[in-house]
Amino acid sequence: xxxxxxxxxxxxxxxxxxxxxxxxxxxxxxxxxxxxxxxxxxxxxxxxxxxxxxxxxxxxxxxxxxxxxxxxxxxxxxxxxxxxxxxxxxxxxxxxxxxxxxxxxxxxxxxxxxxxxx
Numbered sequence: 084x085x086x087x088x089x090x091x092x093x094x095x096x097x098x099x100x101x102x103x104x105x106x107x108x109x110x111x112x113x114x115x116x117x118x119x120x121x122x123x124x125x126x127x128x129x130x131x132x133x134x135x136x137x138x139x140x141x142x143x144x145x146x147x148x149x150x151x152x153x154x155x156x157x158x159x160x161x162x163x164x165x166x167x168x169x170x171x172x173x174x175x176x177x178x179x180x181x182x183x184x185x186x187x188x189x190x191x192x193x194x195x196x197x198x199x200x201x
Contacts, residue, residue, distance in 0.1 A: 141171055144179070146193040152177065162189070167196055175199045 142157040153171045158179050160166055165180040176196035184190045 144191055144193070147184070147190045150193070152179075152193055158191075160191070 141153045141155060144152045144154065144158055146152060151172060154168045155171060156168060158166065158168055160179055160181040162181050162183065165178055167176055167178055169175075170177045170193075173195075176199040178194050178196055180192045181189055182192055
């Protein structure tokens with residue numbers, strides 16, 4: 084409630100632009116403003132230096148036809164398991180399957196995925 088400045092001042096009143104205002108009228112505004120400022124200070128994002136850097140690491144793989152393929156993720160493939168990875172060298176999705184050759188060595192068979200749009 085706004086009081087006339089000619090009335091007697093109370094200890095819970097203060098003067099703003101030649102008028103006396105009671106504390107009860109503005110305390111919610113002051114509390115909310117203080118809370119807003121504190122939350123903004125406490126929840127700020129960390130500095131940019133703490134963000135992860137760009138990862139340019141690629142993992143090479145040579146298939147049974149002696150062609151080199153490069154992948155962003157390391158292909159961890161067990162025997163007779165088949166996974167689909169994106170080949171950075173050929174810009175395609177490829178099926179990778181680990182099999183045994185006639186000398187019982189691990190060989191990778193790589194073929195293009197049928198929905199890779201090329």
